[in-house]
Amino acid sequence: MRVLPLFLILVLAGLAQGCALQYTGAERDGFHAGGRTGVHVSVSPSLALAASGKFSVPTPSNVLTNSPSADFVFAAFGEEGSGPVGASAHVILSELPYPDWRWEMETWARPESMRYSKLTAARRNWTVQIFPLLAAGDWFSELWTLNGRQTPDFWLAKRWSATPDDELRIVAEYREPAPACMREQLQTYAESRKNKEFGPLQGRELAGRCEREMEEFSSRADAAVRLDENLSRPLDETGIKARQPDKQPNMRALVGVAEFTRTQRVGTR
Secondary structure, X not given: OOOOOHHHHHHHHHHHHHHHHHOOEEEOOEEEEOOOOOEEXXXXXXXXXXXXXXXXXXXXXXXXXXXXXXXXXXXEEEOOOOOEOOOEEEEEEXXXXXXXXXXXXXXXXXXXXXXXXXXXXXXXXXXXEEEEEEOOOOHHHHHHHHOOOEOOOXXXXXXXXXXXXXXXXXXXXXXXXXXXXXXXXXXXXXXXXXXXXXXXXXXXXXXXXHHHHHHHHHHHHHHHEEEEEOOOOOOOOOOOOXXXXXXXXXXXXXXXXXXXXXXXXXXXX
């Protein structure tokens, strides 16, 4: 068996690491995720890169006494200019520490989901959900307001999420202000939260009265976000300086829940 010289091994390792960094990051018109993720998320030309960054954030888990921290690499896109945000999108790439943790599978729809489906695109299996959400307490809404933009009180979102590896998850989400057909019920829910009398928001209760609006929104979301396979092209990385919220993102809402799996996975890879 032929053995490579040590210096060549180090060079090849350095090149591999450099390529991984080079091919993962935000671009003006999307997010390029290389390596094991192998996905490029493109956004509509009407949406431009507004903020991007990377940090580590505590993540909720199925273990009461222990929770991991996950990498949070993000890019946020919106209509250029000033004034209220009429449409926005963001992409998140998040990785948990291996081999102790993995992402909980998204087998079931969220309580707030109006629609739940599966999709195969870019050689990945995606979970697709449409749901309303409140701007209050939402990390990306605060990101916009910190940088001088107004957001609606309530959003309607379409979310695509894939788990290329157990510990690796990529999320793409498109948002618009929630349509009038659901705003009254969302306002009632928001008030119940203030009074601490709320349960989970039930998306199915909204779906029946907003079927047409949801269909039209879903079509616009599909036109605004495209999921492509990463073709290993050079990353045209764009740096955007923007203020970021001091508070931590709600990982349960934005990415998911971690599962402790070390005892199940030792020696399996």
